[in-house]
Every structure is written in structure tokens, then in C-alpha cells.
Amino acid sequence: MGIVANPASGRDIRRLVAKASVFPTAEKANMVQRMLTALHSVGVTRVLLSTDLGGISAAVLRALSTRRDPWPAVEFCDQDPLTESAQDTTNAVRRMIADGARVIICLGGDGTARVAAAACGDVPLLPLSTGTNNAFPQLREATVAGLAAGLVATGAVDATHRASVLEVTAADRVELALVDVCGSLSPYVGSRALWEPGQLTELFCAFAEPDAIGLSSVAGQLCPSARDEPDGVAIRFAPPERARWVVRAPIAPGLVVPVGVREYRVLPAGERVDLEPCGVIAVDGEREIERTAGASVRLRPDGPRCVDVTAALTEAAANGLFRTERTVDDDGYLANTGSARA
């Protein structure tokens, strides 16, 4: 089992331009500890944990000497020098997989999940939300997520599904997006987030849920597309005063704004679409690619295998993995206990 936790998630400009939450480091460390307890309870014996300068791994290291609960053996992936960038997530995931991890749990936002997904190959991924927009990672109780991940890692259940990804090709760069790809008129990556609808040119979504937060919520209200459907959605924006459709959409936490759409359509899997000229391309809500000439996007069905927490625990219930049944007397009490009943 590998756990990678991003110390930097949940700190960007959306706390200023919107009302995005601040996810404290202490809570990320607590989540790791709750998962360790859960993982031990389902028979996971060894956990590889990423290191960071933000205090998450340090808090877990301290807890190793003070904990009361039994945990799996914890090993820190500290071989690679920390760069305090997304590279740390990539390095940690690669190390964990090379070292035999059967499931990768990642703590972060859409950006962290995207980086982990690109590095985890065919190993199942369980992305948990500790970031800002989080259309892809789930907001799940870490204990429950740990149980599900542990059951998948030990082979007790087989509850994963393959997600689609959007592949963006621009100049010599290829990036994968788990949720959406968006063209922006901004010429700079700058503070990364997108929050001004007037800057957006077009949007491609791997899936579009009506109850999503972030840019994909625009598509979710026009042309919903479930995660397990192979096709996605493509949208071209327009200024609201000239647009055919105006969607009031929660494009960031605390930010519900009118977004003008001039056309939308189903994006068939496999179709390669050239992007309109734009300044930068954002993947999963963060401006990322500055060289956009000749850029194209394609929806691929071969994204990361993701742990389905609900399915894992439903299968566990069906197979009775968490319950023990013993023989009782006619009155419903345990037989032959040898003690007087109250």
C-alpha cells in the first residue's frame, strides 16, 4: 500500500478570489493515521508513505512512537530529494510501485490526483479530497477509504473501475487530465487557477456531473455525462451577453457565476479535437500549458484504475468480510458462555 499526501494542496489563490477551504496539514496527517488503523484491520502489513516538508510525514513519524492502535509497518519514501513541486508526487508514486504497492492512496485535490494518476500505471488509485475543487477525488472519511483500499490491495474484493482521461498534446508536451481541459485567454500560467469566465474559450470534460464543483459543472448542467460513460462533453464559450446559453455555475467553491456557452456537444471517446487558439491551457482547473500552438485533445478510455469505495464495501458486506457469526441459543444469546446472564 502506498500513501502519497500533498502538503501544498488547498492553499492557492481561490482562497482569495472565492471562498475555498483551507485544508490544514494536521488534518492530512490525521487522515493518514486513520487510514493506517483501517489498513491494519483488513490485513495490510506494509505501508509506504511519501515524505514532505509541510509537516505531514513528520506528524505521522511522531505518531509512530505514541500510537495505541496496531498499524502496519510504515516505511517512508525518502530516497528522492524533495523539490516541493508536483515532481515529489510523481517520484513517490513511482517508488511505491517499484517497491510493490498494490494500491496508491493519494491525498490532494484534482491537481494531485492528476499527477498521481499519470505515474501509477495499472496500479489502482484511490484519490481522497484535501484540495480545492475536487471533481475527481472523493470527499470520503479516511477510515472507510482505508478499509476499501486495504480490501482491494489484499485481493479480498475486486472493486475498481477504469476512468477515462483527456490527453492534451501541445508542442512537445503531453498532459493528462482526469476531469477537464480548458482553453484560457490568459497568456500566463500565473497563479494557476481559473476564476474569470470571460477568459475561457472552450472546455472538454471526461465526465460532467450536475452536482460537480469546478468548470465541469457548466457541462453538468447542459449535458450531463456520468463517470462510467465512455463519452465526454465539449463546450465552446462565448460572452454571456452574446451567448445562446447562460449557465449559472459553481466554477469554484463560493463562486456561482453566469457563464456564456455558444455550443456544446457529446465528445466521443477517441476523437481528436484541435483547440481554438488561446493563451494557456488549463488541465483539471489549473493553468498548466503555455505553448498552445497546434494543441489538440483526445478522450481516452484507458485512464487510471480507481478504487470504488462503495462497491468495495458493498462486496465486503455481501461476502460477510467484516462480520462473524456464532451459535446462539433460542433466546438469541451466545451459547455456553459459562457466565450468568443479567
Next chain:
Amino acid sequence: MTDTLPTPAAPGLDADALLDAYRMMRTIRAFEERVHDEFATGEIPGFVHLYAGEEASATGVCMHLDDRDSIASTHRGHGHCIAKGVDVKAMMAEIYGRRTGSCHGKGGSMHIADLSKGMLGANGIVGGGPPLICGTALAAKQQGTGGVGVAFFGDGASNQGTTLEAMNLASVWNLPAIFVAENNGYAEATSSTWSVSADNIADRAAGFGMPGVIVDGFDFFAVYEAAGEAIRRAREGGGPTLIEVKFTRYFGHFEGDQQTYRADEVAQARDRLDCLKRFRARVTETGQLEDSTLDSVDTQVADLIDAAVAEAKAAPKPTADDLETDVYVSY
């Protein structure tokens, strides 16, 4: 579909503004590198603390400011002074302790101030700036000027009571105040990862009921965007913001610092992250500015710094008669 979308451009950043930003950052860099060289000759009195490497912060913030606004600085204050429009020649003369200096040669590097430019001064007191801008922000609010106060302070000052009290006051009074924590990793020689109890300085904002954001301090555009949003919010009555700008200073804490507390991070930052290099690469790539235009700015800035040093060296020093001027009480 014949609709055409507008030409890509960051709001408020046309070619002229980009050139201004580049000139400002280049002037700060050239000024600091020259002071570094000149200080080694022993001609400059006192201490100097150089801002090289941090240019994107002062520039990205001050590009949004005007005459209504005031800033307070730190003892690493040359960059803030230049970005707020203090005369470069008067600054150099001040550092040389000459009568033509911004403070008539009596302040030196750590006390350069120009109230006519809204520059409340570099500051020898760690954490001395934030309370000052609460005062100017309160004045701006009471007078309805739309002005804001910006306090630049370091990771060391982020632990000072004055800074924390100022943030509390700014929040309680809903002041148009911006707190810019310039986290260069070390308070003198003490690592901020050891001395700052929070994981990020920006995290402390939540305790004061204001937004706190972290930006890449080597990226002018990132600072410019975050500062622009915070300043717009403050002008509109939205209250204070804490912005943590993370980067590395290129020189020691002060000139002469042996820097035994840090490894090769400076060389890496200069090579891979440098704000001027990144700025130039991007604006030439988008075709907004030409390399030749930027080269000519480099030349003009170099000439300006040459002239500033030559004029400073030739200028007279204060005399005994100057002792009784610029003081609160005349004897």
C-alpha cells in the same frame, strides 16, 4: 460560427505595462548587484540587506498601487522603494550616506523613506511595518480615498507580535490592508521551517478571519494576479488579505554573511527559477515584447545605476550643521 474572441492579454498588462514591470525588476536587480559589488570595496557605511531574487514580489504588488497607497518595508527594502517609485539616484546617495540622499544621508540603507511616494520606510525593526500600514489604511478608509496600505515583511517578522497584532486590528476594523509575507526561507540564519510554528505563514490568516494565499515568488504573473485581486478587494471594502510569497534570496542575510546555514539552493534558483529569466522567456514567446527591446532596457538601467553610483560618490556628506535638521525637536 464567425464570432471572434478578443486577443489574449492579461487584464491590465499590455505591452507597455509588461515593459514597465521588466524595467522595475531589472532596475532592482541591477541596483542590488551593484551595491553588492560596491559594498565589498568598503566605501558604503553600515549594513546592507539585498533584495536580489525577490524582485517579482515588490514589482507584482506595487504595479497595482498609485499615489493613494502606501507601503511599509523591511530592512531588505531597496526593492520595495524602487517599486514604489522612490528616486533611484537619491536611494544610492542615501546608501552612501550623502546629503543628496532620500533622507539627506542620515538614514542609510535600512531607513530609506519617501513619504511623498507613500513609502513609509525600510525598517530596522523586525515586524515594524505592519502596524504602520494599519494607520495609513485606517486613514484611507476614514477619508474615503480608496487607498490601501501594503506591509511587506519577512518570515522572521511573521512571528513578531507587532505583525500578528496588526493583522488582528486590520481584520477587526476591516481595513484596506494587504500583508505580504516574503518568505525567503531564513530569518537571518534561522530556517523558517523550524521557526514558524504554522506549516505556512499563509495558514495564519484563517486565525484572523482573512484569506491567506501562497504564491510562487519567482513568478511575476502569479504575484501580480494575487496582489491584484487582494488590492481590488481591499479598495472595494472587502478587508485585509495575507499573501505569502515564497522564494530564495540570492545574497546572504546581510553583505558579509558567510551563509553556512544553506547549501546550493541559490545557484539552482538563479538557474531554473529566476523571475527575470522566466518573465523574458514568456513575453518574448507570446510575441508581446522583443528581445531587443528588453536588451535596450537592460542598457538603460545599467547606465542609470552607473550614474547613480558616480553621483553618490561625488555628492557631499552631511555636516555638523545637519545634526539639527530633520528632527522632531529643535534645540
